[in-house]
Structure formats: C-alpha cells, structure tokens
Amino acid sequence: MKILITGGSGLIGSNLIPILRPYDVSVYTRNAAMAEQILGHNIQFLSSLTHLSNLDDYDVVINLAGEPIANKKWTDEQKHRIEYSRWSITEDIVTLINAGENPPKLLISGSAIGFYGRQKDNIIDENFSSSHDEFSHRLCERWETIAKKAQSDKTRVCILRTGVVITKRGGALQKMLLPFKLGLGGPMGDGSQYMSWIHLEDMLQGIAHLIANDSCQGVYNFTAPNPVTNAEFSRELAASLSRPCVFKVPKFVLRMMMGEMADLVLYGQRVVPTSLEESGYKFIYPKISQALDCLRK
Template identity: 70%
Template sequence: MKILMTGGSGLICSNLVPILRPCDIAVYTRNVAKAEQILGHKIHFLSTLSHLKNLDEYDVVINLAGEPIVDKKWTQDQKRIIEKSRWELTEKIVNLIKAGDNPPNILISGSAIGYYGNQTNDAIDEQFTVENDEFSHKLCAHWEFLAQQAESDKTRVCILRTGIVLSKRGGALAKMLFPFRLGLGGPIASGQQYMSWIHLEDMLQGIVHLIENKDCQGVYNFTAPNPVTNQEFSQELARSLSRPCLVRVPEFMLRGLLGEMADLVVYGQRVVPTRLLDSGYKFVYPELSRVFDCLRK
C-alpha cells in the first residue's frame, strides 16, 4: 500500500508514520530538512506537488497540513495565512485525485471541532448543523467542502473533526503542564465550558480504523466519548500532578492577550464521536482519568 501524507512533521502525522511504516510512505512538506530530522531518512519526501499529473500511484492520501491555529494572534493577515495553508493545498490534492483514472481509495482530510463554533453544554454529534460567522466555523466548513469534492465511486472521503489532542509527546497538553507543575494551574474563565479531547493513541488508531474499514466515509468527530468541563479537566490534571487547582484565569485577561482567539478556550463544545463508535472503533482512552494517570508513569 502506498500512502501520501501532508503535515508529516506535525504531532499527529509524525507519530502516525511509524505505525504505517510497513507501507510505502511519501510525505509532502515545505521543509524537507526538518521533516527528515523528525521522521528519518527512510521516508520519501516531496517538496512540491507540481510535477505530479495525478495521484494514481497512491492508495491512501492523508491531508493534515496547515498553519498552527493557536500559535499567533488572529490578525487579518494571520487568518489569511491559516486559511491559505489549508484551502490551497486541499484544493490542489483534490484536483490531482480527480485528474487520475485510478485515484486513491481514500482521502482522509483534516478539520476540527471548531466547525461547530461556540455552543451550549448540550452534547452534539456529526448530525448537528450550524451556520455562523465565527472564523473557526468558516475555516473548517470551507476546508471540508473542498475535501469532499474528491468523493467518487472510486474514492471515499473521511473528514476528521478533531478535538484537543492530548499527548506527553507534545501538543496542547505539553503547553498546559508547565503552570500546573508550578502549582499555578486552574480553570479558565467560568470553567463550565466543555473541552472535547482525544488521546493521541486514539487519534492514530482511529485513522488506521478508517483506512482499514471500507464502509467508513463522511464526517467523523475525533473526540473521546466523555468530554469534560474545563473545571473538571483542570482538577484532574492538577490531581495527577499532586498540585493544587486554585489559580483561575479570568476571561478579560485572555481577551487582552489573545483577542478573538480567546473564544477557543472561553467557549466550548460538548462533542461526542457517534459515527466513530457506530463504525466499531473501541477507544483506548475513553476516560480522562486514564490519560492523566499515564503522566505519573
């Protein structure tokens, strides 16, 4: 099986490569030197897709590339960079898939639970529909629309609406650990907003599940079955580190630091993975307590 992957130096893809390594893997990346340092030299790296007429030589395409959404404040210029990094590459990949006579069997393309925008505490799954002007929704909605254009009787498309990916290897949890280890961690704003999370292992095994199960197509929430409030998340993390959970971060402070991007943490969504569960996937880490128990090891 031949696999083309974008976003190879990111947390998800860099950990997915070793799982898929028995396959013939090609990684598209803008920085080959960095990707080689992370992934090693046994991977075939592509610095451009312009020389390709189609993607017929690949069985699977995994498209998770994109400018990090939380690394910089959302100025108008930064929003355009975030959009361009997702939309242009996805459109290019879709056009290459459609240009072939024997296209890949599956396109797995990224998205995020930001698609749902700011929601109440009601549980929502893939059937939930939303239309609003929030940046995160518009970003994800168009990203998904572009990817879905690759669908045909030869190519199935799976969209991953991903929650907060938790891992000791990097990502969001690594950034949270520092203040909590100092005893300075605590809830954000009211603490009642829901956090929909997924352990990295379930992220990786879930992708493998979609590849192997040919009946899987469409949108999938990649979140654990048991989302928690920010208050519960903070208390569980503090407990796992034997630290207090006392320092609340006020909303006005976040607004001052992050501007519009503060919406990602001040508000939330209680997202559940109905379609992934219905497809037969069994979560390795369904409960947050199991995730944080691993921090002690």
C-alpha cells in the same frame, strides 16, 4: 499499500507514520531537511506537487497540513495564513485526485470541532447542523467542502473533526503544563465551557481504523466519548501532577493575552464520536483520567 501524507512532521503525522509501517509512506513537505530530521531517512519526501499530473500512484492520501491555529494572535494576516495553509493544499490534492483514472481509494482530510462553533452544553454528534457562525466554523466549513469534492465511486472521503489532542509528546497539553506544575493552574474563565479531547493513541488508531474499513466515509468526530468541562479537566490535570487547582484565569486576562483567539478556550463544544463508535472503533482512553495517566509515568 502506498500512502501520501501532508503535514507529516506535525504532532499527529509524525506519530502516525510508525503506526502505518510497513506500508510505503511518502510525505509532502515544504522543508524536506527539517522533516527528515524529525521523521528519519527511510521516507520519500516530496517538496512539490506541481510535477505530478495525478495521484494514481497512491492508495491513500492523508491531508493534515495547516498553520497551527493557536500559535499567534488572530490578526487579519494570521487568519489568512491559517486559511490559505489549509484550503490551498486541499484544493491541490483534490484536483490531482480528480485528474486520475485510478485515483487513491481514500482521502482522509483534517478538520476540527471548531466547525461547530461555540455550543454551550449541547451534546453534538456528526448530524448536528446548527453551527455558530465564527472564524473557526468558516475555516473548517470551507476546508471540508473542498475535501468532499474528491468523493467518487472510486475514492471515499473521511473528514476528521478533531478535538484537543492529549499527549505528553507535545501539542496543547504541553502548553498547559507549566502553570499546573507550579501549582498555579486552574480553569479558564468560569470553567463551565466544554472541552472535547482525544488521546493521541486513539487519534492514531482511529485513523488506522478508517483506512482498514472500506465502509467508513463521511464526517467523523475525533473526540473521546466523555467530554468534560474546562473546570473538570483542570482538576484532573492538577491531580495527575499532584498539584492544587485553586486559581482561575480571568476572561479579561485571556482577552488581553490572546485577543480573539481566546474564544478557543473561553467557549467550547460538547462533542461525541457517534460515527466512529458506530463504525466499530473501541476507544483506548474513553475518560480524561485515563488519558492524563500518561503524566504520571
């Protein structure tokens, strides 16, 4: 099997590649030298897609590329960069898939639970249709719409609406750790907002599950079956580090530090992975206490 990955040097992509061995993996990247340092030498790197007329050489395409959404304040320029980095590459991939006579059998394309917007404590599965209209929703809605254009009787499309990925290897958890290690960690705002998360191992094995099961197609919430409030998460994270959890980060402080991007942590979604579980996937880390055990090892 031949697999093409975009965003292969990111947190998910770089950890997914070893899971996909011994399949033949190629990585599309704008910076092949940096990607080679991260991923090693036994991978074919594509620095451009413009020389390709189709993607018939590949059995599976996994589209994970995109500017990190939480690295910089959401200026108009940064919002455009976030959008373009997702929409443009997805459009290119879909065009190439649709141009072939024997296209890839599967396109797995990224998205996020931000698709739903802020939702208080509503329990949300893939059939939920009352998304809150805000930047994260509009970003993901168009991203998914573009990807779905690759769907045909020859190509199935799976959309990953991903929550906060839990791992000590990097990502969002790494950014949270320092104040908690210093005993200064605590909930964001009042802590009542829900936080839907997934352990990295379930993220990777879930993707492998979609590849292996030909009946899988459509939208999948890539979140663990037990979302928690931000206050619950903070208590569990502090406990895993044997630290207290007595401080709160006030909403106005987050607004000053992060601007509009503070919405990502001040509001949340209570998302459950109904479609993934109904397809037969069994979570390795269904509870946050299990997922955060990695910090004790």
